[in-house]
Amino acid sequence: MSERLLSFIEIIFGYDRKKTPVLAGLDVSLAAGHTAAILGPNGAGKTTLLHLALGWLKPWQGDIRLAGKPIGAYPRRELGCWMALVPQGEHIPFEYSVLEYVLLGRAPHLPPLAMPAEKDYAAAFDALEMAGIAALADHSLLALSGGERQLVLVARALAQQPRLLLLDEPTAHLDLRNKSRLIGVIRDLKKQGVTILMTSHEPEVVLAVADDVLLIEQGRVVAFGALDQALTAKNLSRIYGLPVRVVPVEGRKQVLWV
Amino acid sequence: MSQITVADAVQPIASRKTAPQQTAAQKHTRQRLLLGLGLLVVFVLSLLVGRYPASGLIAWERLMGDELAQRLVLNLRLPRLLIALLLGMSLSAAGMVFQLLFNNPLVEPGFLGVSQGAAFGAAFCIVFLGGSAGAVQGLAAISAFAGLGFSYLLARRIRYGGWVLRLVLAGIAVSALFSAGLGLLKYMADPLRQLPEITFWLLGGLASVTWQKILTTLPTILTGLLVMFLYRWRLNLLGLTEETAFSLGATPGRERLLLIVAAVLPTATLISLAGMVGWVGLIVPHIARRLFGADARFALPAAMLLGGTFTILCDDLARTLLAGEIPLGILTSFFGAMVFLGLMILQGVRAQR
Numbered sequence: 343m344s345e346r347l348l349s350f351i352e353i354i355f356g357y358d359r360k361k362t363p364v365l366a367g368l369d370v371s372l373a374a375g376h377t378a379a380i381l382g383p384n385g386a387g388k389t390t391l392l393h394l395a396l397g398w399l400k401p402w403q404g405d406i407r408l409a410g411k412p413i414g415a416y417p418r419r420e421l422g423c424w425m426a427l428v429p430q431g432e433h434i435p436f437e438y439s440v441l442e443y444v445l446l447g448r449a450p451h452l453p454p455l456a457m458p459a460e461k462d463y464a465a466a467f468d469a470l471e472m473a474g475i476a477a478l479a480d481h482s483l484l485a486l487s488g489g490e491r492q493l494v495l496v497a498r499a500l501a502q503q504p505r506l507l508l509l510d511e512p513t514a515h516l517d518l519r520n521k522s523r524l525i526g527v528i529r530d531l532k533k534q535g536v537t538i539l540m541t542s543h544e545p546e547v548v549l550a551v552a553d554d555v556l557l558i559e560q561g562r563v564v565a566f567g568a569l570d571q572a573l574t575a576k577n578l579s580r581i582y583g584l585p586v587r588v589v590p591v592e593g594r595k596q597v598l599w600v
Numbered sequence: 601m602s603q604i605t606v607a608d609a610v611q612p613i614a615s616r617k618t619a620p621q622q623t624a625a626q627k628h629t630r631q632r633l634l635l636g637l638g639l640l641v642v643f644v645l646s647l648l649v650g651r652y653p654a655s656g657l658i659a660w661e662r663l664m665g666d667e668l669a670q671r672l673v674l675n676l677r678l679p680r681l682l683i684a685l686l687l688g689m690s691l692s693a694a695g696m697v698f699q700l701l702f703n704n705p706l707v708e709p710g711f712l713g714v715s716q717g718a719a720f721g722a723a724f725c726i727v728f729l730g731g732s733a734g735a736v737q738g739l740a741a742i743s744a745f746a747g748l749g750f751s752y753l754l755a756r757r758i759r760y761g762g763w764v765l766r767l768v769l770a771g772i773a774v775s776a777l778f779s780a781g782l783g784l785l786k787y788m789a790d791p792l793r794q795l796p797e798i799t800f801w802l803l804g805g806l807a808s809v810t811w812q813k814i815l816t817t818l819p820t821i822l823t824g825l826l827v828m829f830l831y832r833w834r835l836n837l838l839g840l841t842e843e844t845a846f847s848l849g850a851t852p853g854r855e856r857l858l859l860i861v862a863a864v865l866p867t868a869t870l871i872s873l874a875g876m877v878g879w880v881g882l883i884v885p886h887i888a889r890r891l892f893g894a895d896a897r898f899a900l901p902a903a904m905l906l907g908g909t910f911t912i913l914c915d916d917l918a919r920t921l922l923a924g925e926i927p928l929g930i931l932t933s934f935f936g937a938m939v940f941l942g943l944m945i946l947q948g949v950r951a952q953r
Contacts, residue, residue: 398843422849432841435705436894442836449837450849455830457897502848 347374347537353404365561377538379552387561388541392508422450425506426499441479447501469500474523488515509540513547525550545597628898635905642909646916683809684915685908686821690866692907693828695881697863700839708882709867713774717747718871720778723785723798733808740872750774803927804875820865827862833897877929879936
């Protein structure tokens with residue numbers, strides 16, 4: 343059993359104390375170096391779970407530990423060096439260039455009030471290369487397509503050089519080529535020892551990258567475990583409420599649902 | 601767990617690719633130097649321009665020989681110029697900070713109840729307390745800060761929406777209340793004596809500036825300007841959605857509050873001193889962004905320089921164009937809008953989605 347990097351211990355969380363909690367009795371932990379995927383229907387609490395992992399939301403009850411230490415005990419900047427978030431989308435009304443925007447990922451590595459230096463520019467460029475959008479470096483953020491913007495958010499998180507990467511539906515707006523590129527990025531990060539926690543609505547992406555899967559439905563864990571054991575036809579049919587089949591195609595598992 | 605970072609993995613590409621960005625930064629530095637130089641020239645020329653001994657520039661020999669001219673330059677023009685400079689810098693910087701923090705290109709530095717609060721305070725003083733210059737300034741400052749305070753407290757009580765939306769809503773509501781009060785005061789004011797005074801105050805102007813007023817207001821103004829300047833890169837971070845800013849190691853709530861205070865301190869101080877000098881805080885940040893891009897690391901210092909130059913030029917016109925003083929607010933609005941329109945038409949507007 344490998345080392346536990348991120349543990350949710352008996353978590354109960356909701357946005358409104360008068361209503362039923364959004365997540366209840368969450369008790370899972372993530373192995374260091376593994377890629378874990380969270381699957382669940384819309385509104386199941388996937389993004390909430392990522393925001394809890396980030397330390398942005400605080401649970402009503404329970405404990406979230408990063409490398410054995412409660413997440414609230416980390417100084418803000420140190421936590422920023424530990425983990426990065428790729429959100430579903432961001433609204434930006436100003437004309438940043440792609441490079442300026444990706445450079446913001448260097449913030450936790452800089453002393454307060456310092457300006458990014460040459461090595462930060464280098465890291466930002468590497469991140470752009472890795473995300474496959476180096477050619478867009480000088481483009482305005484407002485001129486990009488939805489998929490390109492998503493890759494910019496990925497690049498910013500890469501520039502942060504995190505040990506734990508949180509991805510919120512990273513492939514939602516990507517075409518097939520960019521999807522496959524992102525899968526490559528996730529695999530590369532894994533090879534470097536980065537732990538990844540991602541949400542997804544796409545079983546084929548999950549099948550391609552995940553070691554572990556967490557299936558949730560209405561804030562409750564339906565199954566958590568290794569890909570082969572947890573991602574079953576029965577579990578998927580249950581959380582999505584429609585018949586889903588898992589079949590081998592050309593020696594690989596595929597999820598059929600239409 | 602092995603710790604190979606992303607940078608290590610693809611290092612060779614890095615050195616090759618940084619070159620164009622460095623030249624872009626150098627270009628920015630050159631442009632900023634030009635702006636700074638422009639400001640300096642405008643400042644010196646403005647000291648020499650006026651209506652004594654005749655309209656236009658005073659000759660150097662005359663200035664050296666004429667004691668009255670020297671006193672005029674040192675005791676009237678210099679303090680007024682300094683305040684115009686600080687006013688332009690502060691309003692522009694505060695405008696840019698607000699537009700970034702509120703993620704809204706249409707807010708101006710007085711919108712959190714500050715401008716309307718100051719206007720109400722000044723009018724109240726003119727109608728009920730006799731309206732000596734010092735009292736007007738004091739009461740305007742007090743009610744400007746009260747406006748901010750109300751907005752902040754109200755925002756904390758609003759039950760829905762994110763922090764930014766709550767502050768915007770509270771600011772709008774508080775401004776509306778103060779502006780209703782201002783309307784009432786104007787209605788009650790003596791139309792021959794008090795109403796013109798209120799109107800002139802609302803149009804803004806720097807005629808009453810003295811060295812003493814500068815010295816008492818300087819610490820707040822400089823503190824605010826310095827904090828905004830030091831935060832110029834980090835500001836970009838605080839303009840992001842809260843969870844993203846948090847994920848990048850910021851403490852959005854606390855840092856944003858600090859910057860709001862840093863932006864409002866000089867704004868409120870200067871509005872109470874100079875009246876409502878409109879449009880500088882709204883338009884100069886846009887011009888700066890159009891020239892330098894959205895990154896506040898370059899755009900904020902540029903906005904400060906541009907705002908200072910612009911306000912000095914407008915004030916030069918205000919005091920020299922006619923024998924009487926033209927209210928500064930009229931000129932800043934007029935020329936601000938003209939320059940802005942010109943820039944948009946010349947450079948073309950890219951869609952702001």
